[in-house]
Amino acid sequence: MNLRMKNYLKALLVILFGCFFVWLLWYLVRDSNIAILQPKGAVALEERNIILIATGLMLGIVIPVFALTAIIAWRYRATNDTAKYLPNWEHSATEEFIWWAVPCVVIVILASIAWKSSRELDPFRPLPGNNEVIEVVALDWKWLFIYPKENIATINYVEIPAGVPIEFRVTSDAPMNSFWIPQLGGQIYAMSGMVTQVHLIADEPGTYAGSSANISGKGFAGMRFAAKAVTPDEFARWASSTEAMPDILDGAAYTELLRPSTYDAVRYYGHVQSGLFSKIFSQYDATMQMSMDD
């Protein structure tokens, strides 16, 4: 077999392998939930669209680059005596201007998308409509959700009314975590002594996976929770049935929760000591600590 045939064969092999690999990946995920591509809320939908638009724009440069690379490498191979050879050609103002300018144009478009979307999708920015507030505390290694209006709390489970904007106020009483429900939208860090916010909305009822996206120690992998979106009526019913739960989240119960534990089961508290959330994040206020120290 001559060299040329061998090269064709090699190229064919690479292409076949590539096709097989793509098919394999498709086959493996065909029934799974591709969370970010299957958004269930307005915020996640916007974010997905930005991902798709930006990818499309960049493919406009990347695909030609791939094609150019393959064509140039093949055409100007050393054994091809018919191709033009200009060993001292090293500069062309026009051509260099083109490849400074074209990426600049794409980046200007992307930058305007980034600028606009950073404002519109700022996690701190309230969504239009009446918010339901849920306070979130990252603990070792579980999530505590407090519903200030209903005065109930849950562990590793959050139920929300669909179609209603939710304001999650997030803090931590443990190492830094990141609060993330991919199908509803982006994440925000949970840090002790600080309250961050993320505003999300679920457009339709369903159960969406949530997790911590930032390493926080031994039990970090178990910090998963289900976010269940239900109709507002069902949510009201759920809230009142939870209010009937016997457990009470007071100082003693919270101290108990602070003890590190892994893979905690879902729990419900029918009543929450008032002001617990602000106590949790303000305990790290240095000025207060100093005065307590005195």
Add this chain to the structure above:
Amino acid sequence: MIDMSLIFGKLTLDAIPHDPVALGGVIFMLIMGALTVCALTYFKLWKWLWDEYLTSLDPKKIGVMYIAVAVVMLLRGLVDASMIRLQQAISVGNDPGYLAPEHFQQIFSAHGTIMIFFVAMPIMFGLINLVMPLQIGARDVAFPFLNSVSFYLFVAGAALVNLSLVLGEFSTAGWLSYPPLSELQFSPGVGVDYWIWALQIGGFGSLFSGINFIATIIKMRAPGMTLMRMPIFTWTVLTSMILVVFAFPILTATLAMLAADRTLGMHFFTTDFGGNVMMYVNLIWAWGHPEVYILVLPGFGVFSEIVPVFSQKRLFGYTSMVLATCAITFFSFIVWVHHFFTMGAGAAVNAFFGIMTMIIAIPTGVKIFNWLFTMFRGRVVFSSMMHWFLGFVASFTLGGMSGVLLSIPAADFELHNSLFLVAHFHNMIISGVLFGYFAGIAYWFPKIFGFKLNETWGIRAFWCWIIGFFVAFIPLYILGIMGATRRLDHYDPSLGWQPLFIVAGVGVCILILGAMCQVIQIYVSIRDRKENIAGPDPWNGRTLEWSVPSPAPFYNFARIPTVFGRDAYWNMKQAAGIKLEAPARTLRDAALFERSEFAGARNVLAGAQPYEDIELPKNTPFGLYLGAASFLFGFGVIWHMYWLVPLALVIGIGLVIARTFDEDTEEHFGAAEIERLDKAYI
């Protein structure tokens, strides 16, 4: 009864690992160490090793040692990678996998730390040591002794990381150890201390190297080599070292504050008493982002040398290349916030840093176009080095795309800390840094050792690395989009992630196969070195390093050349009459030029200059001693051995003072001797 903690600090017998996996690692490491010692003794190589390498101040020797240590660490990093992949492939549902969470977390923390600090950095410093003085027509670096100190500080750091396997534990807080997790409250063991002191000691070495190489490039270029005539590799070294000098002090200060929190009970980054974790996150990335450009710029530099040589054509757009390099250097310092858009900064701050990040894609894209147009109307010889380059273009472009995507804050909220991010940075570092360095090692190997690396095994290694890369990391991109976060030691089967994790595991096996090919490549190349002997100019090169014999003599240049333009050696060869109309068709052709034209070209280069006396630094073991003292210092702090810390400090300072009294540090070579040695090569 004596209180043993006075002597041993926190160190007790419990520090020796008990679980079988870790113990296996310890035993393997001890056996390999013992085998090495036995082999050196059996073949009576200790004296050779001591005289030729360990005490040498020749940058070429130091460069070889950097790369040798880095290769050992690379193999360890790959083992860590495969252990991570195995755990994630099997630890689903009721199966807890074969690693406890703490052990798993130690492994990924070690993997990241090792790959960046003890593989990528030392290969880079190794390549710079090997090549940069030769490229600028210098006989040495500006501060030869400091160079040796840098190397041994790096070795001390690497030794601490490896020691954590045998005694105690490594950090479980990830490769950047965010507080408060890395604070005493949540990580009471010695793991984070190992991490801090390994990086602190190694980091000082990097800073010294940065200063050293900047001074070398600024002050020691051959006559006629203006900045705009420097080879692009040297340019990228200059910019990268400027980044080192600006960025590493930030790392040093940050680590010092974290160490003060942990050891002295301070509150820089604790949750309470006014500590602020966000300050740490900002500081560590103000170093961390420039760090990735520190690594990748010399990788770009390598490609800028290789593409013209194997396309047999001048580099296209030299000025553009320099401008692009400088632009990347500048912008790399104003993008660090993109590592934590999700920490809650305002929209304007996030948008600013996002846009600055995107802007870096422009000069990087320009570089790729310039390389492609260097090939355009050239005559491309597909050596293994060109394979690495083309593989780099194929994967780096993809990684650049995912990077720009991550730079849009609104998209980053969904992709941050997911496996998409992990896939992205491996994408950049494997193709930009590793592929670049692999190509550089193959390219300059003959200049250092006098024979070429085996091409067949090099190309096999390439195919394993590129296929392994796609098989290992494309699934991670998809997993990230499916919502899989990084660093999970366990997950639920209902998520449907397991098949992709298994595919990724297969990918890592292919990558390890690639590394094995490289080990075989080195073995085969040494075995067949007689057939692969390289002359001074085996690739038909363009820059000054190819004008000296291979292996390069200890004095580099018998006569310092005068430079009249870019591609200095290429110009000289043209003047000596090499026919450009007949470019090489194969690597073998390229090598044919070297013998016949070498003498003529070199004479043109050196002009009518007479031979002159040369002074070169003498060997000294003080660098090694200083490294050992730093190691003991780190060990003492980690284990709270309060007698060892001041002792090591006193020894270290004493060594520095003793060295200053040594006035006989230079060795003199007469012009006649240099002339005799030089003529002997022809």
